Amino acid sequence: MAFQLTAEQEMVSLMARDFAKKELEPMASKREKEEIFPLDVVKKMGGLGLLGMMVPPEYGGSGAGAISYCLALQEIAYACASTAVTMSVANLSTEPLLKFGDEEQKKKYLARLAQGELLGCFAITEPAAGSDPGSLQLKAEDRGDHYLVNGTKIFITHGGYADVINLIARTGPEKGNKGLSAFIVEKGFKGFSVGAREDKMGLRASNTVELIFEDCRVPKENLLGRLGQGFKIAMTALDSGRIGIASQALGIARGCLNEAVRYSRERKQFGRSISSFQALQWMIADMATGIEAASLLTLSAADRKDRGLPFTKEASMAKLFASEMANKAAYRAVQIHGGYGYTKEFKVERLYRDARATTIYEGTSEVQRIVIAREVLSD
Ligand code: CAA
Numbered sequence: 469m470a471f472q473l474t475a476e477q478e479m480v481s482l483m484a485r486d487f488a489k490k491e492l493e494p495m496a497s498k499r500e501k502e503e504i505f506p507l508d509v510v511k512k513m514g515g516l517g518l519l520g521m522m523v524p525p526e527y528g529g530s531g532a533g534a535i536s537y538c539l540a541l542q543e544i545a546y547a548c549a550s551t552a553v554t555m556s557v558a559n560l561s562t563e564p565l566l567k568f569g570d571e572e573q574k575k576k577y578l579a580r581l582a583q584g585e586l587l588g589c590f591a592i593t594e595p596a597a598g599s600d601p602g603s604l605q606l607k608a609e610d611r612g613d614h615y616l617v618n619g620t621k622i623f624i625t626h627g628g629y630a631d632v633i634n635l636i637a638r639t640g641p642e643k644g645n646k647g648l649s650a651f652i653v654e655k656g657f658k659g660f661s662v663g664a665r666e667d668k669m670g671l672r673a674s675n676t677v678e679l680i681f682e683d684c685r686v687p688k689e690n691l692l693g694r695l696g697q698g699f700k701i702a703m704t705a706l707d708s709g710r711i712g713i714a715s716q717a718l719g720i721a722r723g724c725l726n727e728a729v730r731y732s733r734e735r736k737q738f739g740r741s742i743s744s745f746q747a748l749q750w751m752i753a754d755m756a757t758g759i760e761a762a763s764l765l766t767l768s769a770a771d772r773k774d775r776g777l778p779f780t781k782e783a784s785m786a787k788l789f790a791s792e793m794a795n796k797a798a799y800r801a802v803q804i805h806g807g808y809g810y811t812k813e814f815k816v817e818r819l820y821r822d823a824r825a826t827t828i829y830e831g832t833s834e835v836q837r838i839v840i841a842r843e844v845l846s847d
Contacts, residue, residue, distance in 0.1 A: 514584010528579025545719025556712030561588025602645030648698030659684030670821030
């Protein structure tokens with residue numbers, strides 16, 4: 469299946485490339501080394517419509533669609549993978565509001581999130597509930613006109629900078645993935661605080677923190693969707709999020725290929741450029757082929773989303789393949805750079821660390837295989 473991009477999709481991609489080149493690339497290495505979250509750039513991305521690409525214009529988004537979103541996110545990831553995960557997670561806060569929010573909630577939050585006036589995050593993971601979010605413990609108890617929330621979330625992407633938290637909590641006595649509900653929590657709600665920041669292997673310009681809820685009062689009107697619908701809301705958001713992470717992985721892999729090609733042309737050993745050796749050519753060929761295959765899988769999932777078709781299986785396939793492929797590309801790019809690739813002087817060292825997260829968050833590769841197998845077997 470070949471993709472013929474529309475003129476508008478091409479234009480969005482070029483705009484994102486231009487933006488990333490000017491605003492992200494020059495500082496990406498410094499920010500990563502010094503763990504500086506690029507809030508100023510994220511705000512500018514909001515202004516350009518990059519945080520609301522799948523939100524229709526009537527709710528303040530740019531309505532560019534999922535294919536354009538994938539193309540733009542790849543460009544952001546190519547320049548700075550840390551910022552790309554923020555772009556992806558911002559969608560995990562707008563998507564549930566768009567699909568499950570009532571008109572009041574959409575009016576209050578959606579346009580401001582889509583335009584970057586507010587930054588949204590997604591909080592589901594807990595210390596004892598990662599791949600199995602059905603075992604989460606954070607409680608939201610009905611107290612008449614509000615819910616009282618108690619518990620802790622961990623590994624929350626840009627949680628320290630988020631204005632609005634899309635929170636998944638236990639509201640019923642049911643076990644497992646039943647009895648969970650979704651809430652919109654504002655950072656100013658009493659009883660909410662940001663806890664410890666993770667000291668991560670990569671994506672160090674992305675802020676990853678613990679969120680603490682101690683008798684946090686959440687008004688009744690901030691229940692998102694119906695009571696007990698939380699697991700479905702989370703899974704729906706993650707379907708969309710997985711297309712975003714596949715795109716992030718693609719941007720990282722493209723960076724790896726580009727660096728590998730450039731270095732292998734410049735580096736001379738045995739009296740000639742190392743790109744003339746077949747051993748390296750095969751690595752480059754495998755990287756380029758993997759990128760092409762991952763790109764088609766990702767665009768195919770996005771195309772289904774744009775056309776309103778089910779895309780759970782396709783999003784998981786794209787995320788699984790693209791993230792594993794990005795790790796292979798990063799391994800090869802470092803290998804091609806030899807000893808230099810193992811130093812912080814060269815970009816591939818950062819790409820290698822950044823790629824590692826992509827097979828883990830928004831569902832590990834093992835979880836993606838569960839999703840894909842269930843879909844295939846139930847067909
Ligand atoms: N869309 C809508 N509904 C869905 C769905 C989907 N994609 N997937 C499942 N559901 C529904 C099912 O239909 C089922 O509904 P019924 O009870 O009405 O039949 C219900 O949800 C339960 O489904 P399962 O039995 O499949 O649930 P499970 O407990 O076996 O879990 C799982 C399945 C795929 C393993 C799931 O738990 C999962 O995706 N785990 C990974 C969690 C994850 O990705 N975490 C990422 C954290 S966020 C993050 O990383 C962001 C970041 O910061 C970068």
